[in-house]
Amino acid sequence: xxxxxLVIRVVGADxxxxxxxxxxxxxxxxxxxAVFVGCTFIAFGPAFALYIFTIATDALRxxxxxxxxxxxxxxxLLSSLVWFLxxxxxxxxxxxxxxxxxxxxxxxxxLLQELFRxxxxxLIKKANKGLLIISQEETVPLSIKQLSYVSGLGFGIMxxxxxxxxxxxxxxxxxxxxxxxxxPQYFLASASSKLFQ
Numbered sequence: 001x002x003x004x005x006l007v008i009r010v011v012g013a014d015x016x017x018x019x020x021x022x023x024x025x026x027x028x029x030x031x032x033x034a035v036f037v038g039c040t041f042i043a044f045g046p047a048f049a050l051y052i053f054t055i056a057t058d059a060l061r062x063x064x065x066x067x068x069x070x071x072x073x074x075x076x077l078l079s080s081l082v083w084f085l086x087x088x089x090x091x092x093x094x095x096x097x098x099x100x101x102x103x104x105x106x107x108x109x110x111l112l113q114e115l116f117r118x119x120x121x122x123l124i125k126k127a128n129k130g131l132l133i134i135s136q137e138e139t140v141p142l143s144i145k146q147l148s149y150v151s152g153l154g155f156g157i158m159x160x161x162x163x164x165x166x167x168x169x170x171x172x173x174x175x176x177x178x179x180x181x182x183x184p185q186y187f188l189a190s191a192s193s194k195l196f197q
Contacts, residue, residue, distance in 0.1 A: 032172050039164075039167075039187045039188065042188070042191040042192060043168075043192075047160070050153060058142075061150045064151055064154070065150050068150065069155065070154075071117070072159055079105075079113070083108075083109075086101060121148065124144075124147045125144060164194045167187065
């Protein structure tokens with residue numbers, strides 16, 4: 001059960017060559033590593049391809065992608081804070097109260113995320129006008145459609161990472177999914193659901 005290393009040659013957009021060393025395990029660990037890599041690429045492969053082919057060549061797009069991901073994180077932080085405060089209030093522990101609290105938490109979280117998305121849209125519209133003022137060109141560096149696409153991809157990538165990171169860490173083992181009558185396609189279904197998120 002030794003550990004080998006797989007070397008992959010990577011050529012960047014500016015033709016610089018880099019190397020990635022990936023651990024390759026033998027035995028059972030190789031199966032869990034294969035599930036992890038496969039599910040990761042199923043879930044994030046299209047987003048990674050969109051990033052490489054449409055965003056990675058422009059520094060301004062990368063900045064807006066990271067800002068979009070940051071806005072999603074802030075909305076998640078505020079949703080978590082409200083949820084934490086809501087469960088600290090001494091409610092009567094009936095099933096109706098718990099169900100109502102759960103419905104409130106979900107609705108509040110979704111509304112807050114959409115509010116942050118709209119706020120970010122307004123912010124990038126203002127930033128786009130500011131970029132036009134300081135730009136030496138007569139046209140806007142990025143159109144509002146490009147900015148919306150880039151920031152939406154940032155929102156989606158960060159949302160997918162938070163929804164899938166625990167499942168992917170479980171795919172590395174130890175343990176076997178499906179041994180107690182559960183679906184053996186759990187990891188594949190989870191990765192596919194992130195793909196369409």
